[in-house]
Amino acid sequence: MQSLEFYREEFLKYLEMNKGQREPRNLYDPISYILNLGGKRLRPVLVLMSTELFGTDYKKALDAAMAIEVFHNFSLVHDDIMDAAPLRRGKPTVHEKWDVNTGILSGDAMLIASYQFLESYESAVLHQLFQLFNTTAIGVCEGQQLDMDFETRKDVQVAEYLQMIELKTSILIAAALKMGGIIAKTGPKNQDLIYEFGRNLGIAFQLQDDYLDAFGDPETFGKQIGGDIIENKKTYLYLKALENGTKAEQKQLLDLFSVQPRDRGDKIKAVKELFNCTAAVTETSKAIEGYTLKAFAALDKTEVDAVRKQGLIAFGENLMKRTV
Numbered sequence: 289m290q291s292l293e294f295y296r297e298e299f300l301k302y303l304e305m306n307k308g309q310r311e312p313r314n315l316y317d318p319i320s321y322i323l324n325l326g327g328k329r330l331r332p333v334l335v336l337m338s339t340e341l342f343g344t345d346y347k348k349a350l351d352a353a354m355a356i357e358v359f360h361n362f363s364l365v366h367d368d369i370m371d372a373a374p375l376r377r378g379k380p381t382v383h384e385k386w387d388v389n390t391g392i393l394s395g396d397a398m399l400i401a402s403y404q405f406l407e408s409y410e411s412a413v414l415h416q417l418f419q420l421f422n423t424t425a426i427g428v429c430e431g432q433q434l435d436m437d438f439e440t441r442k443d444v445q446v447a448e449y450l451q452m453i454e455l456k457t458s459i460l461i462a463a464a465l466k467m468g469g470i471i472a473k474t475g476p477k478n479q480d481l482i483y484e485f486g487r488n489l490g491i492a493f494q495l496q497d498d499y500l501d502a503f504g505d506p507e508t509f510g511k512q513i514g515g516d517i518i519e520n521k522k523t524y525l526y527l528k529a530l531e532n533g534t535k536a537e538q539k540q541l542l543d544l545f546s547v548q549p550r551d552r553g554d555k556i557k558a559v560k561e562l563f564n565c566t567a568a569v570t571e572t573s574k575a576i577e578g579y580t581l582k583a584f585a586a587l588d589k590t591e592v593d594a595v596r597k598q599g600l601i602a603f604g605e606n607l608m609k610r611t612v
Contacts, residue, residue, distance in 0.1 A: 289599035292606075295336040295346065296329050302350045303357070318382045318394040319401075322361045325377045330607075331464040332357040337603070338468025338482055341596055352417065352467045355405035359421075360460060362398035363428055365391050370436070399425075409471070416470045424463040431455025438522050442542075446527045450491065458490020477591070484586035489604055492579035496608065498523040499572050502560055514556035520545045524575065526559075528568035537566055580608050 332353035339349035368381040383391035434452040465486040469479040
């Protein structure tokens with residue numbers, strides 16, 4: 289198996305080959321724009337890595353990698369509209385650079401295009417890819433709706449939050465890995481195990497993102513520290529603090545999340561102190577470690593030579609050591 293950077297570069301070359309200029313420009317230019325904004329390209333890279341993990345040339349998975357990257361970016365375009373987000377990766381979002389209607393229509397075209405990329409596969413493989421893709425796509429929509437529902441609910445439970453991040457974030461990572469297994473025609477056991485690797489790693493990734501948002505290094509995180517606190521998001525840290533805190537601490541946290549003070553720095557500081565004193569930070573760290581260990585346990589059970597697993601092991605370890 290090659291390095292993560294090798295697969296990323298190969299995917300970017302293929303992405304460039306498939307760009308082109310199409311008419312009408314106001315439909316396709318926004319698609320090129322969002323796809324060129326960068327990002328880690330984790331999901332398409334995982335499709336390629338998984339395909340080679342199970343003994344098949346990564347080049348056979350390039351169309352599936354395109355499908356999952358286009359789908360992921362489609363979801364970002366529509367998420368940004370729903371969130372009224374002005375920026376994506378430091379640049380104006382599609383609906384800000386063009387308009388909301390363009391964002392909706394270009395996003396719709398991206399969803400359709402993601403399925404078109406899968407049409408290159410033989411019927412038996414295509415059938416499995418479509419089944420997985422459909423289940424994943426509706427799951428992502430369900431996760432987004434839950435996330436929106438949580439904004440106005442005051443009774444969100446930890447288990448519900450974990451379900452939401454599994455649907456919204458981790459199943460797409462899991463699907464990317466399983467797509468590689470399908471293309472490589474490995475058995476159902478290996479497909480299920482590599483899916484579990486991705487599902488658990490995806491949950492750990494999102495929990496770590498929650499943690500970094502509050503306690504990351506401002507120099508490396510790339511976003512404003514405390515953004516989730518400012519937006520009153522009910523993250524794992526928040527829910528654990530509410531679950532563990534005394535009545536006085538619970539009241540303080542609820543009060544802090546019911547207002548938007550002029551001095552946001554004071555709010556962030558006070559909430560972070562509550563996260564620490566209620567052991568929410570400790571429990572979040574334990575959860576990150578627990579889901580990471582579950583991921584590696586699933587990978588270890590795959591019926592593949594240990595040497596071939598090293599690339600995904602290194603990927604998982606680096607993901608969990610990230611500061612951005």
